Amino acid sequence: MSTTTATSPAPKPLSLGVIFLTLYIDLIGFSIFFPVGPAMLEWYVNKESQGGLLAHLVGRLQALASVAHASDLATGALFAGALGSVYSLMQFLFSPVWGARSDRIGRRPVLLLTIAGNALSYLLLFFSGSFLLFFAGRILGGIMGGNLAVAIAAVSDVTTRENRAKGMGIVGVAFGLGFLTGPAIGGLTASINLLDRWPGLAAYGVHPFSVPAAIAFGLCLVNLLWIQARFRETLPPESRGRDLTLRERNPVHSLFQLPDPAIRRANLVGFVVTFGFSFFESTISFFTADALHYTPRNLTMIFINIGLVSIFTQGVLARRYVPKLGEKFSAVAGMALIGVAFAGIGYAIGVAKSAPLLYLMLTLSTIGSGFANVALSSLISLYAAPEEQGKVLGIYRSLGFLARALSPAVAGWLFFNSGGTVTFMVGSVILLGSALLGSGLPRPKK
Numbered sequence: 001m002s003t004t005t006a007t008s009p010a011p012k013p014l015s016l017g018v019i020f021l022t023l024y025i026d027l028i029g030f031s032i033f034f035p036v037g038p039a040m041l042e043w044y045v046n047k048e049s050q051g052g053l054l055a056h057l058v059g060r061l062q063a064l065a066s067v068a069h070a071s072d073l074a075t076g077a078l079f080a081g082a083l084g085s086v087y088s089l090m091q092f093l094f095s096p097v098w099g100a101r102s103d104r105i106g107r108r109p110v111l112l113l114t115i116a117g118n119a120l121s122y123l124l125l126f127f128s129g130s131f132l133l134f135f136a137g138r139i140l141g142g143i144m145g146g147n148l149a150v151a152i153a154a155v156s157d158v159t160t161r162e163n164r165a166k167g168m169g170i171v172g173v174a175f176g177l178g179f180l181t182g183p184a185i186g187g188l189t190a191s192i193n194l195l196d197r198w199p200g201l202a203a204y205g206v207h208p209f210s211v212p213a214a215i216a217f218g219l220c221l222v223n224l225l226w227i228q229a230r231f232r233e234t235l236p237p238e239s240r241g242r243d244l245t246l247r248e249r250n251p252v253h254s255l256f257q258l259p260d261p262a263i264r265r266a267n268l269v270g271f272v273v274t275f276g277f278s279f280f281e282s283t284i285s286f287f288t289a290d291a292l293h294y295t296p297r298n299l300t301m302i303f304i305n306i307g308l309v310s311i312f313t314q315g316v317l318a319r320r321y322v323p324k325l326g327e328k329f330s331a332v333a334g335m336a337l338i339g340v341a342f343a344g345i346g347y348a349i350g351v352a353k354s355a356p357l358l359y360l361m362l363t364l365s366t367i368g369s370g371f372a373n374v375a376l377s378s379l380i381s382l383y384a385a386p387e388e389q390g391k392v393l394g395i396y397r398s399l400g401f402l403a404r405a406l407s408p409a410v411a412g413w414l415f416f417n418s419g420g421t422v423t424f425m426v427g428s429v430i431l432l433g434s435a436l437l438g439s440g441l442p443r444p445k446k
Contacts, residue, residue: 020171021226025216026118029121033212036186104240107157111151114147115147118145125216128207149397151171155171171377176370188300269331273431273434275406279430302362318330327443334367339435
């Protein structure tokens with residue numbers, strides 16, 4: 001213990017910096033296509049209108065839309081929800097694999113492998129002139145995006161139990177900044193089409209939305225080089241656990257095998273709140289485009305607002321007040337605030353059609369999300385033993401990815417059949433239910 005204490009302070013800032021950048025870039029990849037989703041779908045449909053996988057899928061959806069008298073944007077929301085579900089499903093399947101593997105061999109080699117894979121996924125997206133290649137790139141990105149659990153486990157490696165909420169606040173800032181930068185890159189570069197200047201690039205698969213993918217690819221390379229040069233392993237050999245079987249890496253199986261009921265309940269709460277919150281991520285672009293006629297630039301402003309509020313909330317407010325208020329209270333209050341704000345978002349867009357009210361509700365939901373995310377991550381980490389941080393956090397993140405895999409399809413179906421206001425009202429009920437469920441969590445020992 002004395003040796004570890006004497007040698008650990010030097011690498012901690014570098015490790016946290018690399019972890020921050022890893023999470024930041026992962027969130028860019030997750031959110032970069034949010035504002036251009038409707039435009040990108042329209043481009044692929046127009047390009048592949050005859051034959052192929054996309055034409056078949058969209059044709060079936062349009063037939064359903066005709067029967068249900070749904071709009072083209074409702075069809076797009078349903079399709080985008082299905083596509084988002086596939087990305088998150090890959091994260092769900094591979095997050096426990098990467099988390100458990102990092103418990104066995106260390107965080108550094110797993111981060112190097114997965115970030116290199118992420119870079120490859122963006123390269124595929126850059127050349128994805130066909131929808132099939134775009135689909136393959138998103139699948140690969142989802143597989144490698146499961147490394148979020150590894151990065152968060154590394155945070156727990158270099159923070160004390162008393163400072164765990166502050167460490168998770170740094171994670172929250174990375175999430176907020178990524179959620180700001182990704183949509184901003186996507187929205188602001190939507191009008192930059194490389195084919196306008198070099199039309200011959202189309203033969204290599206370059207398309208009108210290649211620029212965001214190129215920027216994300218460059219960021220991944222920077223991250224990879226930085227980890228190679230600066231990241232010092234945060235998990236010493238003496239703290240590593242055994243390798244797990246495939247069955248043990250199954251997050252659903254692993255969840256029910258966990259002996260601590262507090263960890264099981266906290267994971268269930270995390271699943272429910274992520275499922276409800278993902279209604280926003282899946283449908284906001286289509287809801288605002290349909291009801292308020294928002295363009296990608298308008299949508300970019302929404303995500304910039306969310307990102308800025310999220311950075312301030314998780315980087316300043318949550319880091320300062322979650323330790324004082326307590327992780328349990330902060331989590332429950334945050335989830336309740338999101339639930340109330342979601343009802344307000346549905347009313348602001350679908351009924352009042354008021355941009356000021358929309359931004360107020362977005363701000364409240366982002367504040368609530370910031371407190372809930374930091375507090376729940378801290379609770380899970382505090383409930384878990386030191387040698388199981390990667391495994392337990394891997395289960396938690398993986399269940400979150402499962403929620404994101406299921407939620408877009410459900411939200412898209414609700415939007416398709418009942419419209420955006422009903423979709424957000426249902427999301428509000430789910431989030432208030434998660435707050436009620438979270439009220440039964442025990443206080444962690446520090």
